Amino acid sequence: MKITTKINLLTTAWMLCILVVINFVVYFLFVQNTVTMEEDVQFHKAKEIMKEVGGTPTTNDLDTALKKHLTEHSFIRIMGPGDELIHQVTNDSMLSSKIEGKFAENKEAKNHVIKNQRHEEQVLVVRVPFGNGEQSLEIVERLEGLEARKETLKGILIACTVLAAVFSLLGGRWLANTIMRPISNMIKTMEEIETSGVPKTLSIEKRENDELQTMAQTFNRMISRIQGNMAKQAQFVSDASHELKTPLTVIKSYANLLRRHGVENKEIADEAIQAIHSEATRIQKMTDTFLDLADLEKENVLEISQIDLVALSRSSIKQLQEVYHREISLHTDASRVIIPADELKIKQVIIILLDNAMKYSSDKIDVYIEKVGDLAVLRVKDYGIGIPKEEITNIFERFYRVDKARSRETGGTGLGLHIARSIMKLHLGEINIRSEEGKGTEVELVFVG
Ligand SMILES: Nc1ncnc2c1ncn2[C@@H]1O[C@H](COP(=O)(O)OP(=O)(O)O)[C@@H](O)[C@H]1O
Ligand SMILES: [Mg+2]
Structure with missing residues (x-):
C-alpha cells in the first residue's frame, strides 16, 4: 500500500x-x-x-x-x-x-x-x-x-460524522500528497542516479524550513560531497598519470637508445641504465606516496598513543643526518613534550619538512620544540631559497611545485606538504608556513595537547 x-x-x-x-x-x-x-x-x-x-x-x-x-x-x-x-x-x-x-x-x-x-x-x-x-x-x-x-440529534450526529469522514479523506489525500511530493521527487532523482551512475542534486522548492526541506538539503550536501570527491579523484588520476608520464617517457627513450646502439657503446649503455634505474626509483617512490595519500583519505586511520615529540624528532634527525650528512640541530628546553598522536604519521610529517629544508637550502637547519600553554609547537627552519609570497597558499595543493624543473632534479612530487597538511588535519592540528624569498623558510606544526 x-x-x-x-x-x-x-x-x-x-x-x-x-x-x-x-x-x-x-x-x-x-x-x-x-x-x-x-x-x-x-x-x-x-x-x-x-x-x-x-x-x-x-x-x-x-x-x-x-x-x-x-x-x-x-x-x-x-x-x-x-x-x-x-x-x-x-x-x-x-x-x-x-x-x-x-x-x-x-x-x-x-x-x-x-x-x-x-x-x-x-x-x-x-x-x-x-x-x-x-x-x-x-x-x-x-x-x-x-x-x-x-x-x-441522531440524524445530525450521523450526518456530521459522514461529512467529517469525507472531508478527512479528501484533506488527508491533499496533505499526504503535499508531504509526499518532495519525497517522490527525491525517489525519482535517486532512481536517476542509480541508473545513470552520475550524482545529481535535487531542485529544492522554496518552502518553509521544515524537516523535508532539511532532508532535501542534507541529501544535496551529501551529493555535493560525492561530486566533489569524484572530481578530486578524477583530478588525482589525471595528475598522477601526468606525473608518471615524464619518468616513463625518459625510461622509454633510453630503452630505445639502448635498443638501437647502446649495447655496443659502453658509455651510452651506462648512461641509459643509470637513467632508467633512477627514473624507475622515482616511479617507485611516487607510487608509495600515492598509496600513502590513498590511506589518508580513509577515515579513522590514526593509531593514537602518547608520544614524545622531542624523542621522535631527535631520532628522525639522526636518521637523516646519517644518510645526508647535513647539519640539523634540535633546540628545546623541555626534555619531553608528550602529545596524543599517531607516531608513524607524525614522523612522516617531520621527515617531509626536513626533506624540504634539505632540498631547498644548503645551509644548516634548525628544529625548535616548545610548549605554549596546552599546545606543543615544532618548527623547522632553513636558510635557503625561500618561497615567493604569492606561492605560499599554493604549495599545499597536490602536485604543486614552485619550480618544477628544480623539484624534479631533487626528486620531488609536490605531494609532501599536501600529505603533511592532511596528517595535521587528522590530528586536529595546524601547519603554518613563514618564508622570505632568498632568506629561508620556517614551517610550524601546532599540536593540541
Ligand atoms: N623549505 C622550503 N624552501 C623552499 N621551498 C619549499 C620548501 N618547502 C617546500 N617548498 C616548495 O613547495 C613545493 C611543494 O613542496 P612539497 O609538497 O614538499 O613537494 P616537493 O618537495 O615534492 O616538491 C616545493 O616544490 C617547493 O617549491
Ligand atoms: Mg617535499
Whole structure:
C-alpha cells in the first residue's frame, strides 16, 4: 500500500473513532439532561397540584384539579398504601393500562420504556407523597419531545460524522500528497542516479524550513560531497598519470637508445641504465606516496598513543643526518613534550619538512620544540631559497611545485606538504608556513595537547 493511502486511511479511521466516542457522549448527556429537566417540571407540577388541592378534597375537586394539569399522553393517579388506586385522570388510556400504579413513601422519578408495535417509547413516572403521606401522587407522561429530539440529534450526529469522514479523506489525500511530493521527487532523482551512475542534486522548492526541506538539503550536501570527491579523484588520476608520464617517457627513450646502439657503446649503455634505474626509483617512490595519500583519505586511520615529540624528532634527525650528512640541530628546553598522536604519521610529517629544508637550502637547519600553554609547537627552519609570497597558499595543493624543473632534479612530487597538511588535519592540528624569498623558510606544526 502506498504511504499516502496508509496515512490517509489511518488518520481517517482514528478521527472516526474519536468522533464516535464524542457522539456517544453528546447523545448520552443530551438525553440525561432532557430527562432531568422533565423530572423537574413534573415535580413542580406535583407541588402545584398539592398546593391547589390542599388537605382532604372531595373527589370532584380532585378530579378537576388533576385534569387541569393533564397534558397530552399523560395520566395522574392518587395511590393509597398497599398500591390501591384511589383516583385517576388520564389522557392516554393505553399508557395508563401499561404502567402499574405504585404507592411511594418518598419522592421518586423513574424512566420506563414501553414497547409499541412500531417503536419504543420513553415514559417518565414521578411519584411524591400526598395528603400527609398516607397517599401518593403519581404523574406519568410520555416523553414525546425527547423522542423527536433524540431522532433529530441522531440524524445530525450521523450526518456530521459522514461529512467529517469525507472531508478527512479528501484533506488527508491533499496533505499526504503535499508531504509526499518532495519525497517522490527525491525517489525519482535517486532512481536517476542509480541508473545513470552520475550524482545529481535535487531542485529544492522554496518552502518553509521544515524537516523535508532539511532532508532535501542534507541529501544535496551529501551529493555535493560525492561530486566533489569524484572530481578530486578524477583530478588525482589525471595528475598522477601526468606525473608518471615524464619518468616513463625518459625510461622509454633510453630503452630505445639502448635498443638501437647502446649495447655496443659502453658509455651510452651506462648512461641509459643509470637513467632508467633512477627514473624507475622515482616511479617507485611516487607510487608509495600515492598509496600513502590513498590511506589518508580513509577515515579513522590514526593509531593514537602518547608520544614524545622531542624523542621522535631527535631520532628522525639522526636518521637523516646519517644518510645526508647535513647539519640539523634540535633546540628545546623541555626534555619531553608528550602529545596524543599517531607516531608513524607524525614522523612522516617531520621527515617531509626536513626533506624540504634539505632540498631547498644548503645551509644548516634548525628544529625548535616548545610548549605554549596546552599546545606543543615544532618548527623547522632553513636558510635557503625561500618561497615567493604569492606561492605560499599554493604549495599545499597536490602536485604543486614552485619550480618544477628544480623539484624534479631533487626528486620531488609536490605531494609532501599536501600529505603533511592532511596528517595535521587528522590530528586536529595546524601547519603554518613563514618564508622570505632568498632568506629561508620556517614551517610550524601546532599540536593540541
Ligand atoms: N623549505 C622550503 N624552501 C623552499 N621551498 C619549499 C620548501 N618547502 C617546500 N617548498 C616548495 O613547495 C613545493 C611543494 O613542496 P612539497 O609538497 O614538499 O613537494 P616537493 O618537495 O615534492 O616538491 C616545493 O616544490 C617547493 O617549491
Ligand atoms: Mg617535499
